[in-house]
Amino acid sequence: MELFNNDILLKIDRELNKYLDKENKLYDASKHLLFAGGKRIRPYLAILAYLLKKEDIEEVLPSAIAVELIHNYTLIHDDIMDNDDKRRGKPTVHVNYGMPIAILAGDLLYAKAFEAISNIEDSKKAHEVLKILSKSCVDVCIGQAMDMEFENRGSITLEEYFDMIYKKTGALIVSPVEIGAVMGECTEEEKRALCEYAKRIGLAFQTQDDILDLIGNKDKIGKPVGSDIREGKKTVIVIHALENLPKDKKERLLEIMGNNETTEEEIKEAIDILKDSIDYAREITIKYIEESKEYLKIFDPEKRKSLEKIADFIGERIY
């Protein structure tokens, strides 16, 4: 049994296409990343949450793809802000189309996301989804601003880090699940459980990403091992290390980090220094995944299986 159901993925892409069915520079720029092989995890989560209570997914499609459109707008704008040249192996939108069109392409996807939810038939549901989606858009902006601010700051606590991650990447993992729950007419209790599930999935996804950067397979993660160290990125592992290492090791780590000339040897040395913190990140990732599955227990064992599999998939990569 595949992790993702192909029939659902096709329906997601067909729905996305409905909103961007034009050929000109602006639309091409808007579609550049959107159809460059994203995993569609967000709309997929919305659909899986919906399927806990309903069967025919047509009703949930517009709101499911809305989150994917928002996610893609943030990628385009983030790439401009971070001055990144490549994403998913392709030149970023601003590299290909120029910065002005890239800003506008993001803005168009933003508008299309809200147009999509305006196509929900039931007004009460549209209204609830609007509340969830607009709130998560606010969170994403605040999270991105925090992330940029952290880069220019000496010390960050783990608490601040998790707050940032929860907003910057968690918001767009929790909101599709919550939207699926609303569209599927879950009870308040069910909705709360699903949000707790999604919150932990989102955090695990990020901590797992940070671990894979250090211990992953170069080909699988699509970038050289230790990129985060070279870029001086403050991941959960680094922040934990800076809070817990003895003074000499901490100083050595800071020496190695954020230096583009760093050798392979030094990366290995840093990974060795970070050993305990990698273990810490692994532990909390596993904890998040176990907890996330606990929250699903109120649902039918057959119906909750796909959501459990998504959780396990995140865990598997680091076991």
Add this chain to the structure above:
Amino acid sequence: MELFNNDILLKIDRELNKYLDKENKLYDASKHLLFAGGKRIRPYLAILAYLLKKEDIEEVLPSAIAVELIHNYTLIHDDIMDNDDKRRGKPTVHVNYGMPIAILAGDLLYAKAFEAISNIEDSKKAHEVLKILSKSCVDVCIGQAMDMEFENRGSITLEEYFDMIYKKTGALIVSPVEIGAVMGECTEEEKRALCEYAKRIGLAFQTQDDILDLIGNKDKIGKPVGSDIREGKKTVIVIHALENLPKDKKERLLEIMGNNETTEEEIKEAIDILKDSIDYAREITIKYIEESKEYLKIFDPEKRKSLEKIADFIGERIY
């Protein structure tokens, strides 16, 4: 009797503040232009349309200010795209806060606009307003892309120009009026009439702007007379001239346009060449204003007065 009612303007600002009541770099950047003396014409129009049928404006405030938030996000992003340093006599957001924060500040206002309409109490109204606002956001992006494309193109027809203007600036004049009509529970016929009114107000506003650039008072319009000529901007006046002038005058006009070294004498010469086209722009502006007021005739004479005054205000500046 003042054109704008101060009590209403205060309520608009109070409502705007509710959504941006934080002090940090991101929020400061978002508020930089918003509280730099905009006329609030868009939320004001929404409120006036609402007052045709209702009395207490509390209900319409969230959706009225949503359009102002959208308008302000477009200003911030447009200034980045056009690389403009100043607006309303102040440095633009990206000049003051850097480009990354400016992009994000626009994105935050965008989210806040949809958060504002999610606060409409009645779900049916929220749903209708969501449709109107998201559609106008799509139009604004398409209009801005057309405007950028026109800059790099030789000839543009008046029809193309009006289509661009209707999307780029008209959409955010029509949508607040339509939103006010929805919130005020206008009939379909009343809604249609108000949209026709607003469409003409929006076009008149633009053509009047183009006229004022050539015949206005430097201090009143806040920029040197003939700026559009220096920048080589394709206004309704220039497009009309290029379609109608004899070959020699057309060539001379193109020589003068888009040259930053252009002398005062040459600007005067260009204005002289454009004389008939300025008259044309004046005529259609007056036509738009007269027509716009015709559409209001189905409403109570006392209640429609403020909307008529807005129309006349636009006309007055060029009579």
